[in-house]
Amino acid sequence: MSAVSSRVVRFHETGEPGDVLREERTEIPDPPSGTVRVRVLATGLNPADWELCRGFMPGTLPRGIGCDVAGVVDAIGADTDPGRGTGRDAVKVGDTVFGTADFAGQPSAGAADVAVLNGWAQVPDGLDPIRAATLPMVVQTAAWTLELMGLEPGHTLLVHGAGGMVGYAAVQLALRQGARVIATAGPTFAADLEGFGAHVTGYGEGMPERVRALTGGESVDLVLDAPRPSPGTLPDLIALAGGDPKRVVTISNHAEARELGARVNIDELRPGLTPLDVLLPEYASLAAEGAFRLPIAQSYPLSQWRDAMALSLSGHPHGKVVLLPALDGPTA
The missing domain is CATH 3.40.50.720 (NAD(P)-binding Rossmann-like Domain)
Incomplete structure (x- = not known):
């Protein structure tokens, strides 16, 4: 394994998202133990992303946005239990998974070409990865x-x-x-x-x-x-x-x-609530069957993240806003 270069959208200081977020390039390291690294297919945006910019859950900066991710695994952290992320099936390089970006432990998150996930599940047959990326948060x-x-x-x-x-x-x-x-x-x-x-x-x-x-x-x-x-x-x-x-x-x-x-x-969040590695596969399976769904308002290439941000911040996006890095591909 080795670090890979990636476009990222992140902030180096807290404030209003439009003022502090910037697109830049950085190295995404090998995934630590207990994580996997993915080539991002889709990133679902949430109101919590903008609150992170404003100082919610403060931590080490710089920090990225985009907590919800679907992507193709390209590296697995040393000593990572390959079945930990799903509760059922072992994950391997090349698998399509969805889950939560390690926004607190990494200097970037899911609004990127490459991201490190600290929780994940397999994207089941019948579920588009874009729709999977709307689910976690x-x-x-x-x-x-x-x-x-x-x-x-x-x-x-x-x-x-x-x-x-x-x-x-x-x-x-x-x-x-x-x-x-x-x-x-x-x-x-x-x-x-x-x-x-x-x-x-x-x-x-x-x-x-x-x-x-x-x-x-x-x-x-x-x-x-x-x-x-x-x-x-x-x-x-x-x-x-x-x-x-x-x-x-x-x-x-x-x-x-x-x-x-x-x-x-x-x-009131506390230990003992249903763990994410149970919730993710359960609701992905329901979504694949058409028994659970979330509407998508609009999808954007990663380069149009400011347009995506504006729609999300409008207060009435009428569904999930999603970034699709592969639509415009990495830039040199």
Whole structure:
């Protein structure tokens, strides 16, 4: 094995993404123990990438963006258990895998031609690697948050912000777990959510009354607050949960939730939650069967990462935004 040269998109100081991110070239080292290195086929972007630029989860700089990756394995770290990443099958050079870039341990991440992964699974037959690259962070966030909430069959769950990708995924997961799901969403994905089996109503004025009409005036058992930060919405959600803030969990409105006594998912992450090497192959298999899906808003060559960033930061990308390095290939 040897280090390989790669285009990378990364930041050397924290700030607004458009100000601090730059495209440059660097050497991607041999993968450390417990990791694999891939030639990137696709990188799914997430709101968390922009928060990393702003200082979320601070660490050694420079640091890259693009936590979700699909690619072809070109090197396996020494002493790496070749079956560790899937829980089932050994990985080998040439395999197509998807998983999580080691953004904390490496000076670049998935927005690159080459990336090091610290969690991975085989891309199953029937699943396009581009779609596989949309799964890891969304599935992890939705699954772990519902697990922390204690969702059980028969519960009525309100997913506020089901037009965002975590909410969109959570609706599907909760329905699979036997919950009754009410979802707030705009018109873009309302038909999708209803097709999954959710009861859907719009955002905005009158939302609490519309939700109560769907419950027959009853409170919901649990609320997942899943949109991008939207200050001022949590009091209505707490009221819909019978006035109990502990039945409301947010993934985005952190400060307001803590002030009101509601729960913040990242405050409660703990050992013992379903591990990623179980979640990834399970939901990849479901996606390959058409039983789970995430919409893709638009794909871009790596060289157009600024356009991809602008769409993601717009607040309404209407699906996942994906970078495809092979579309324009490495530059000299």
